[in-house]
Amino acid sequence: MPEKPEVITVAKNLKEKILNKKITDVKVLWDNIIATPKGEFIKNIKNQTIKDITTRGKFLVFILDSDVLLIHLRMEGKFTFRKIGEEISKHEHVIFTLDNEEEMRFHDVRKFGKMYLFKKSEVYKVKPLVDLGYEYDSDLLTKEYLFDKLRFKKLPIKTVLLDQSIISGIGNIYDDEILFRSNISPFRKSNEVTIDECDKIIKNTKITLDKAVELGGTTIKSFTSSEGVHGKFQNELLVHGKKKELCPVCKNPIINTKINGRGTYYCKNCQK
DNA sequence: ATCTATGCCTGGTGGC
DNA sequence: TGCCACCAGGCATAGA
Helix, strand or coil: CCCHHHHHHHHHHHHHHHCCCEEEEEEECCHHHECCCHHHHHHHHCCEECCEEEEECCEEEEECCCEEEEEECCCCCEEEEEECCCCCCCCEEEEEEECCCEEEEEECCCCCCEEEEEECCCCCCCCCHHHCCEECCCCCCCHHHHHHHHCCCCCEHHHHCCCCCCEECCCHHHHHHHHHHCCCCCCCEHHHCCHHHHHHHHHHHHHHHHHHHHCCCCCCCCCCCCCCCCCCHHHHCCCCCCCCCECCCCCCECEEEEECCEEEEECCCCCC
């Protein structure tokens, strides 16, 4: 499941491949992926050039001539590149024809991905971007900010760190890693997290995500940034996915449990 | 305002 | 071996 480091990696790879290419056509093979009215999406995107590719939260942000294309990969979204007319696989749902005789195809087994098209002037003023909290590396993300957001919430800290309106970009994997590195139990009620612990969470978020970005993200099951490209952060994971393994610090067994429906890994001894 | 339940999806898994 | 019910999981939405 692509989180911020994977989305950044995808954006970098796409930028090398398709910057300044023009989208000459688009075919939508699965309507639910397009969150903007389909006819409007297709009509408006045609003949716009890709001027830049960046990210906001877990969204890929394609800056076009007059519009901005947002793509959320959700669980398994990825891009494949094929020559025009090559056979379309059953998991390729949106086909962007580029002016270099190539097609950029959105491949998504679960069909959970979402795309939006907005005018540049409004994209940051409306949903979904308007609801996003600070980026993990923003100077505005302070311990006071986080503490204030947690104060009245009774949900477990694990759940609240997944709330994109507080810090944007953390998903289920890095959530577990951040809490392990911060020695905080994922079950801890958010309103019982201290300001010093907020400081730890923010610092460990920056350390963990920066390192993951440097290593090109985490490649497990569903994430490859583009064909043949693999991240290396999976080698740095300390607890997530470590079923039946021992804590790298204290050697007690890592617990695999479920918190508000999310698979969760932690060390009962190290995290309080 | 906060929180829970549901729907969206399909490949993989586990039970028999 | 084959069938099938069940599950993961980010996020929007509706309802409590």
